[in-house]
Amino acid sequence: MRKFKFLSMAAIAAMMLGACSDDKLSDGPDSPNGPGTETQDGVYFTIDIDLPNAKNSRSQTVNPGDNGSTSNSGVEYGKDYENIVEKAIIILAEAETNNFIAAAQITKTDLRALTADKSTYQAVSQFTKTQLSNYYNKPNHKTEANIFLFCNPTNELSNIVFGHTEGENTVAGIASGSNDWINKIGHATIAADEAIWAKSSFLMSNALIATREIPHTLQDWNFYTSKSKPFDLSGTNGDVNIDNGTTDRGAVKVERAVARFDFKDGSIGGKGCNDENGYNGIGDRTYEVVYTTGDDNKKTAIVNIQLEKMALINMNKSYYYLRHVSKDGKPDKAEICEPELPWYAVGSGTITKDGNYVVDADYTWKQSVITATKANTIPTTFDYSEGLHYPFFKSDGTIDNNGNDDRWGTVSCEEVLKGTEDNNDSWNSDSANDRGDYRIWRYVTENTIAGPVESQINAISTGVVFKGKMVAPAAAVNSTDADIKKLADAINNTEESFGDSYRAPILYLFAGNLYLSWPKIREAAIKAAIPGFKWVAVKDETDGGHWEPISINRSNSLYVAVFGTGGFGSVDFKYNVVDSQTGNVTQEGVSIKYTDTLAEEVGCANDAWNKWNEAGKPATADSEVKNAFKKAVTDANITIYQRSKDKKLGWGYYCYYYYWNRHNDNLNNGVMGPMEFAVVRNNVYKLAVTKLSQIGHPRISENDPDKPTPGRPDEKEDVYLTVTAQVLPWVVRVNNIEF
Template identity: 35%
Template sequence: MKSWKHLLTGALAMAILAGCGNDEPVGPDPVTPDEQQSLYMNVGVALPSARGTRSQTDSEGNSTGGTEVGKDYENTVKTLLLVLSRNDDKYVAHTLVTGLNTGNKTTITTTAAFKRTDVQKFYDADGKLPENRNKIHVYAFCNPTAELTQLFEGLNSSNDDGSWVNTACKVLEGTTSQHTEIWEPGSFLMSNAAIAEKTIPDTFQEWVVKYTSEASPFELSGKNNGGINNDGAIKVERSVARLDFKDGSPTQDRTYPIGIGEDEGTMKVELVRMALVNMSNEFYYLRRVSDDGLAADAVLCGQETDANYVVDTDAAFKEAIVLSSIAGIGQLKDHFNFRLFDDNGEINDNTRKQWYSERIVDVLENEEDNDEGWKPAAKSDYRIWRYVTENTIPTPEKRQVSGLSTGIIFKGKLKAGDNLETKHEDLYKAISGTFTQSSDGYTYEIQGKHYPILFEYKGTLYVGWNNEVVKKAQEEYATDTNSELYKAAMENNENGNPNTLYQALVAARNTTNEEKALTAFRKAATTAGFTLYQASDDGDGITDGAHDGVGYYFYYYYWNRHNDNQLPGTMGTMEFGTVRNNVYKLAVTNIRKLGHPRISDNDPDPTDPEDPDENGDLFITVSVEVLPWVVRENNIEF
């Protein structure tokens, strides 16, 4: 992570925590009246300015080195939870500073009240510290959840073993909501980006003598008159990631020309919806890294490199889960919001209702990101889509799979392109809903219009079966008896002859046997390698009128890319994942073909889950620097 280099300095006087004047000591030892005076420590929070500019990308133009300052509401701190621990992270004391409102200020400094006896218990009976015990860790949680704050209310130095650092935040979004306030404007949850080791006085008496005035608190982020130098702000980072999106189509209308050779541009794909899937429902309050992404030997608040992994709360589960079994698939509901698959490992219309889906035209109306300073201008025009939780995958790389990785699913619609009516009249009529039903062909009716099944085989799209596929297969066979199309369309296979089954389907049209005949034909066709596209109404089940009508729809699957190793087909360390305090800028820049069919049974290669992707009276001052978002720009091609 890079520190923002354009910090401004300043001070903001803050109200003392309500109740901090309670001078009655708590603990087994009596205190004298002099000892009842409050002890103070100073804490500061340094925030990046939302009015600044992005830093440049690295020397090679890679956006992983770029930063995004963020919006004011992404930087604001209203409440600050400070935790002091021994250098082995066993609890010492904590306090909650409320009433903050940093707004667009770049630096805040506040005085925090700690419970005096908690700090005193850190010292031996003689009021002194053993050698090397004067080094403590300071943790800062900005805008903490109530659950996290309550955790510390039950802790004391005698009952804590340091395991509090492994506390996780559970986030549920959908029919049940929990902790979604962590990304509400002005209340973004933040926590340490690195361990903050600070030095405190060697004797408790020094606190009493030197730091009894709010005007002269002990500095945890600066120089003290007594010689202790704690210079350096506590760096914090946001606990969530952000997804930005822009229209990357050639004509800025979400539409992409497709077609091969002479047919290039005769068809178009319009992206109409985008959906978030597999958003993790839990993450550690404090980030940690390890060599393999597993918890053993993880380094708390360690820095991510190009050779290590950010550790997730369910790393062991992800390593061991058997996604090829129904039992394994069923466990995913305990780990993810917006699961890609249902409990049977399938994707259908009901499954898609559990995704987080929006129309792209609505996404493009969202607030612009902070794109000042980006060059060239092509890097601008991103819109803030939404925030997501951290989701990382442990080694080996094969665990980066569709059942576990956070993804974005794009819904496309087939449209007529240039000269399609002239070159391929039947396809034009199919797309426009003016196709005429024939006696030897199979069509189905939607809103009074007839639509044939479209068949794709090795890059060629056929309208109907008898009219196109069989004719083409027979033509190829006349000149090449090894024609793969002929074998696929005409020869028997383990599920029967597709051509014969198609004729049975035509005969069963408008009878009680139609669905059974259609199922048999589709199975045979997909087994032979054909992809089938059937038209549908995008408005089915939608009551607000916001839909894209009837047409041929399909889906493109994109797994969020964190570190691009620039090696297509070879996954690298942390290549696919979602990591806190990163902005993922997404733009679909190219589409070459139709996507996965809406109906999974029409897909010869359907997506599979294993497819690889307190009140108190001690006061401390701490500076907390919120690091800017790390930008990762992902141009997507299908």
């Protein structure tokens, strides 16, 4: 790993512990430094810092005991600007208890590069006698201490450590002998220049506890009162016979406080795209989702989806400065800087007994949300932004995201794919395993959810929303089937004059089939229930007889969705005449007029649509007939898609796909496991949508029979998309996404 060596610098006024002059280290006649008359308050030290996954680190899988990582996918090298240290805070704490002893800080002016490539830095720093005296005056004080490093600390963290002023009041820093500082929580901002992932200023802290031997007595520090001769917390110290450079000591390993999301266009074929698992991408972020099947059983795509935008949702506002883990995910039993241990054996879904949870900094708030969703007691005015940036849900529990007031972290997929390339490491570019061209999307705070596993719910888990646009391919545009061609022409129409959300055709989806207008789905429902008509000759009737169905199957799923258990009224459309004996079609496209003798079910989807249609299709939010129509249709498990205008993409038919970030995959789709859906610091999550199984969720909540709700589990048996998702130590976890 790249190492940075610091000779740390004292924080002065805030750390004064009421020392008097005779507490100072003396360079008097008995000093090991020789005779002198000057008293010194400063004692100097040096320390090495291993930044996470710098380019000279090993790229193979690492063990949890090495740097806290449990990834089995490999290592992602950080960008130079993700590894730079501009300033730091160093805390000396008692071993075992982490009671505070002393702190020092390093500013940019204290750092100087020792090599041309700036891979090694040196800084001068010191603790003061007043900081150390309280510890050394304790009886039976330890000869070892824990070292904590915070690289690129925020102002909030600096104020916690060293104290600050608020108006006329002075707020003290960490008190000597206290250990509550290890549980301090930071508050994440999303302003680019203030965020804990600001370029060249990533907040980092200990990946593991770093215990080092320190001078055994206060007088032993007399050897280290000169900048040119510091005490080495990472190396050997001959004067006091202390060696901190052993294999299990040396440099202090740090990790970033945030995770990174990378993205690639998974619609492009090739290695790593899961062709054998039903891959359906055709390139340019486009996927085939609706098909017709010919007489030869060959499938032809008639509706594609092109992914246009992606948005981060539910990012934590809070984070621990030091990683916390516990067996049950609760903070009261948490350990700091201990490794996350996997719940599953590598390469299988077999659960192990040794797994643990990374503890969430906002555990209490999240538990209140989980409890309320289970009891169905979340108020309609609940403010999800209390704990989350980019909340998925509005206060009323709907997801509707107004393009003029976007509360999500929305970006263009195309722009992301033009962004910064990930590192060209052996992980994704070796000849035997070409994983493709990932681009760095953004950085995300840690977000975890404690067990039971069903607590991983849509209200609080971090995820990604993909916005897709329906596109009709040439096969549909040029189809000889009039209905398919009309559908294609409507989907591809981008003219404003074609109509708004209610005046343009409204599309209906049921069981994977898409219908242009309600009359078309109604017609399909009748045809699905009736195999054909036969002519019944009756002498006394005007036409000498009438058409009647050979039989009616009112239990057909599409029929039930449209008409419920009732009749279908009068029909007047072209139908194929079928021989009742052989089942062969004897006439094609015959105009059939028939009135069902069974009364229509009041309140069924078709009845509700008829009433809305007869009222002139009112579109206002308070329209009772409109709301009744949408409720009846979605209650029947029919999805509604309305045309809309995206201010950047223009008019079209859009849909959403929801992906909840996978951290610890149990390899059992439909069944959640511990820590399966989470974001953990110092991981890179590499995302690629490799398959869209169907048209996504409609953008309007009331149009969706499968709409997300705050208490909905993150994993369900129905799958809209497939994401390849791998996670490595800065760290990559690759998630191939299939919807």
